Amino acid sequence: MPSRRRYLAGVATVGTAAIAGCTADSGHDAAADAASDATDWPTLAHDAANTGYNPKGRGPESGVRERWSIELTAATTPPVVADDRVYVPSGDDLHCFAKADGSEVWTHSFDDGDAMVLWSAPTVRDGRVYVSGGNADSLRVLDAETGERVREFGTRGEVSAAPRFGRDGERVFVVTRDGWVHCFDLEEGAESWRTELFGHVVAPVAVAQHSFHLYVATEGGEVYALSKDDGEGAWRQKVPGTIQVAPAVVGRGVYVLPSGGNVHRLSTADAGAVEWTSESRAFGEHHLAVADGRVIATDGDGLLAIDAESGTTDWTVSTPDNVNCAPAVAGDTVYVGDESGRVHAVKTSGGTGFGGVRVGARRWKTDLGGRVREGVTVADGRLYAYTAPSEEPTRLHALEEP
Secondary structure (H helix, E strand, O other): OOOHHHHHHHHHHHHHHOOOOOOOOOOHHHHHHHHOOOOOEOOOOOOOOOOOEEOOOOOOOOOOEEEEEEEEOOOOOOOEEEOOEEEEEEOOEEEEEEOOOOOEEEEEEOOOOOOOOOOOOOEEEOOEEEEEOHHHOEEEEEEOOOOOEEEEEEOOOOEOOOOEEOOOOOEEEEEEOOOEEEEEEOOOOEEEEEEEOOOOOOOOOEEOOOOOEEEEEOOOOEEEEEEOOOOOEEEEEEOOOOOOOOOEEEOOEEEEOOOOOEEEEEEOOOOOOEEEEEEEEOOOOOOOEEEOOEEEEEOOOEEEEEEOOOOOEEEEEEOOOOOEEEOEEEOOEEEEEOOOOEEEEEEOOOOEEEEOEEEOOEEEEEEOOOOEEEEEEEEOOEEEEEEOOOOOOEEEEEEEOO
C-alpha cells in the first residue's frame, strides 16, 4: 500500500513529464470509444469513463408511450439496466425488476443492523452485481440471477460511489467516503492495492480504457491521476470549488464539474493542466455527458452543450421548469427530465440556430405527472425515469416508442 509520502513522491517525480494515455483527441469517435460497445446501461453514467453516452444503443426518437410503471419506497440513483433486468437502489434494499414488464425478480436487503440508505448505484458485469454494503465498509458482490451474496471485499470505510472495472474486467476499482481508493483482483479474490487521498470522495473514479491511469476527484476540488497497476500518483490538479460528480475521461481530456458550475477540461498529456474553463455555468450536482464532440450538462433552466475542444457554449435548450436530473445520451439524442414532470428528447446537435434561439432541436416531450429527479437511463430502445409527485410515492417509468 503506497503511503501518503510515497504518493507525493510519485507526484513530484512524474510532474509535468507524466506519460499521456494512448488515446486519440477528444471528439465523437473518442467518446464512442470511451463509452464501449454496451447497448445496456450497466452502471451510473453508462460506463467506466463516465461518459453518460450509449453510442450503440437507442431510445425513443419519434415519440413515446409508457410500457409500465411501478411504485418504489425511494430512489437515490438513476436505474441500472443490464441483461434484461432493471436494478434500483431503494432505501436499504436493492431491487431487481424484469425489463419486459417491471415484475420483481428479487430484492437484496442491506439492513444488516446499521446499514444505511444505498446512495451509490450498482455496477453489473458478467452475471454479477457489485454494490456498496452500506455501513458494512465493504463492496458486496451479488449473483445477478438470484440476488444472493457470493463475495464481499472489505474497504477502509463506506463505499461511496459506483464501482468501476478495468478494460479486461479482472480488476474492480472502488472509492470510500474517507478518501481511500481500492483495487481488487477478481480472479485472486484479494486486494491488489489501496491508496489514501487527501479529502472525501463521493463520485466514481473514471477509468481510461486505453491508458495506464484512472482519475479520481475529491470533494475538496482536487483531481488525481493514479496508476491502474499500483495506485501510484502521476499528477494532481486543483480546481475551484468542491466536486461531487464523477469526472469523465474522453481522449486526452478529463472533464470535471465542480460546485461553481464551470466545466474544466484537464489534459492527460500535460500533467492535468487546465486546457479550458467553460464560459457558461452548469448545475454541479449531476454528472456530465460527453458525446458528438460536446460536453452536455444541465444549467437549471434546461440543457447546456459545450464544445469539447474549446469550452465555448455550443447551444442551450430551455425547459418549462427547472431541471434537477442528470442527462443521458443515446445515439444522437439527449434525454432529460424537469421539475414539472416532463421528459424531453433533444438532438445532440441542438438543431439549428444561435445560442438560446434554436429551431428543430426537440424530438419530443411527455408529461409523467410528477417531478423527474436523479437522472434518466436509456437502453435497448427504452428510457427509464423516476417521478416524485408531492406527497405521493416515487415511481419508476419505462418508456418506449409507440
